[in-house]
Amino acid sequence: MKQVVDMSWIDKMAFETDMDGHKVVIDASEESGGSDLGPRPKKLMLTALAGCTGIDVILILKKMKVVPEAFNVIVEADDTEEHPKHYYKAKIIYQFKGKNLPKDKLEKAIKLSGEKYCGVAAVYKKAMEMETEIRIIE
Structure with a gap:
């Protein structure tokens, strides 16, 4: 069974996806140019x-x-x-x-x-x- 994740760039280093009906945001730390909107x-x-x-x-x-x-x-x-x-x-x-x-x-x-x-x-x-x-x- 194939699984697909489609990550959309939000801003700076942040990305967002919908996984099984749940919004997931990943981001880089502020020190790395991100906004710390989610986990690494x-x-x-x-x-x-x-x-x-x-x-x-x-x-x-x-x-x-x-x-x-x-x-x-x-x-x-x-x-x-x-x-x-x-x-x-x-x-x-x-x-x-x-x-x-x-x-x-x-x-x-x-x-x-x-x-x-x-x-x-x-x-x-x-x-x-x-x-x-x-x-x-x-």
Whole structure:
């Protein structure tokens, strides 16, 4: 299935698109000549990764009848120093809050997302080193 994104230039360094009925604006920082009207494009890559795997993990855990009190996906990524600057390493931290959460099921959900379901992770693995960490807060 083909996906299309049509970005329209607004002003200076800002661009806007409609994604699934939602307006998305990206921009550069003021220091880089933009107006800071939205997030930077490259950082949206990390948001896409966090969202993709986060949705997978929650869907899988719900099927396993495991629902945490709270759940965060934190993505830390390291940039290269030289141009074109790009991420060469990323760490996905899955942070769960809840009592008596079965760690084996959390691990299985994360593994399924990373190895089978998350299309964003599948692409990123080809371009950078990726690792995961699980944090459980009781």
